[in-house]
Amino acid sequence: MMSKIRLTTFFGASASDADFKDLYQQELPRIFNFFRYQFGDDAIAEDLTADTFEKAWRNRARYQRDLSAFSTWLFTIARRVAVDHYRKQRPTATLEQIAELPSEDQTEDAAQQREDIARLSILLSRLAERERELVALKYGAGLTNRAIASLTGMTESNVGVILHRAVQFLRSEWEAHP
């Protein structure tokens, strides 16, 4: 049986289960879209998101003093999970194959969104690992350049420069092959 430690005070307030539930609801879309942008597939994104939260949640009691540190740690795990998955299963499907995958949502908008994210994933696979990850963190997870810099150990300006170049490439390819 694993033990948990619950702090009952921390400057008069402590992180409760409700706080962690709020954190889950806040971070789930970020983590999910981080994976979705990288791999272009909802099912894979769900699997990797689940993997990330399962790994992190076991140790959440350690972070009851600092929920922001837990949030950062979630992304640290997510990055490792993404790298592992990418190396094991480099995306090789064509745009047509991805677009034809069955989906619960069969509306035209959903089909277009699925095609767009698959298209982006294929373009991202042509970028270097670091650029691909930065794009997923910025546009998938919605992190600021400062947060990305803190997470990756890069300078904020370096993050900005790399993202600028990556977006230029992605936009030109996006517009060249609508």
Next chain:
Amino acid sequence: MNDDFLNKLQKTPRKQFAADLYQRISQPMSTNLKPSIRSRLAYGFLALLAALTATLTLSPAMRVMARDFLQQIGIFNLSDRPAGDPVLVAPPSTEQITAAQATSTPLPPQPETGSPLEIAITRAGILPYLPAELPTGYEMEDIVAAEYIDDLGTLYGKGIFAKYTSKDGGMLEIQTSVFDGREIDMPVGGQRVTEVEVNGQPGVWIEDFPSINEPIDMLVWEENGFHLSIQSTTLTLEEVLALAASLKQ
């Protein structure tokens, strides 16, 4: 930078996926094992411990070898599971469940009056061991009460954690805890563990123990029925032992 096309591709996760995942991760880890298997493991561990204890008293050679992977400080068994793995606590007895229910204190309504130390003492119901003098450059950052709760939601201990920091990034924490007597398995595998004497009591010095931000060194011992721990990122064993000698309730 025209990046609109990248911003519009985000999607909300499916509600069912979000709900199922939350339900799964909120389950206690121990539910992965059937109760009967858990009991068998616990009994097996206790039986192994008893057998080891008996063997150790009989065989000096075995005692030397066993020290390499198992040490005991009060109710704490330091095991060779990898450091950073979850701490394990034995299942509670019926008496311990009853006692925990009787003593478990719901969170009092906020705000409370008094200093953080007074609030922590009120909540934990114990007096913390605090140093007469701090190492140079350290100041108290906070002091909090803690409850140790297992995956069944049963209280098995209470404590007070006093945290000190220095301007150059050093961290020092002194933990005073009392437990209900259940054995606790603390993984220290892969770490350097040294037997030491602390205030006349047997203790251990564990180096580079994994923690959230950076590895910590930890001195652990028992004194007057209290489980005590000093954790530090910068202090030497000698400095921590001197600090331990200055602790007063």
